[in-house]
Amino acid sequence: MSMKFDGRVAIVTGAGGGLGREHALALAKRGAKVVVNDLGGARDGSGSSATAAEAVVAEIEAMGGEAIANAASVTDYAAVEAMVQAAMDKWGRVDILVNNAGVLRDKTFAKMELEDFRFVVDVHLMGAVNCTKAVWEIMRQQNYGRIVMTTSSSGLYGNFGQANYGAAKMALVGLMQTLSIEGQKNDIRVNCLAPTAHTRMTEDLGAALPLEHLGPELVSPGVLYLVSENAPTRCILGAGAGGFERAYVTLTQGIRAVGEDAPEQIEAQFAAISDRDGEIVPDMGAAQGMIELGKLQKALG
Structure with a gap:
């Protein structure tokens, strides 16, 4: 395995289960020290518990790695700052941030309460903003950083009943586009991952999916590349079932039309x-x- 993360410190949000857990384990297996963040709430964001994050830390420690658990809500900037400070106090740097925390409150737009729209945007978009803001200056001072935003095909292409989720996920692409430009001179590379995997977030779709081929561990290799030394920047990487694709926001040449008509x-x-x-x-x-x-x-x- 030539892709190593020895000496690197990673923060993975929503890492108590599913995709985040696999990302954290994959990074730890290749030498990264990991902050395992998970609020420990239900799929809709209600409730909290540090148990899930602590279980993943125990897994990492059992294989000889280093990790700490954190149960901060990504919507709470003060708690996020404290999480980053804990990593700095223990290891002195933060090299990698994987913004993976998320919730679902699916309903058609006609039936959706505005509070459910706001909450999903707050967790996915503002949660990523909070975490990224908390590490940004550290990465600038280090002249090194790797950040992944978790977008979705629901944001890129739409999905019935997910106006809130899709809007938040597409917003993360816009955030990535600008931060990749602003981070360039300090070697901060920012990318998006659009995963397809069977986790508790997709359990309602189970009957329609070949679940045995959609393990989250098949997505994590894409994350490892996006946060590696030789990572690209401004990439939207699709990943699922062992397949990897790249999505682009393109612009046609178009026409010119002026006048009253x-x-x-x-x-x-x-x-x-x-x-x-x-x-x-x-x-x-x-x-x-x-x-x-x-x-x-x-x-x-």
């Missing part, structure tokens, strides 16, 4: 606007404006 031009030429021939993956948001200004320049001669 511009809406009608857009309607008439929507196929041309949608044509993927010559589409690009922009380096940053300004690329869209550059394409649009290029059309203007061409029109002006």
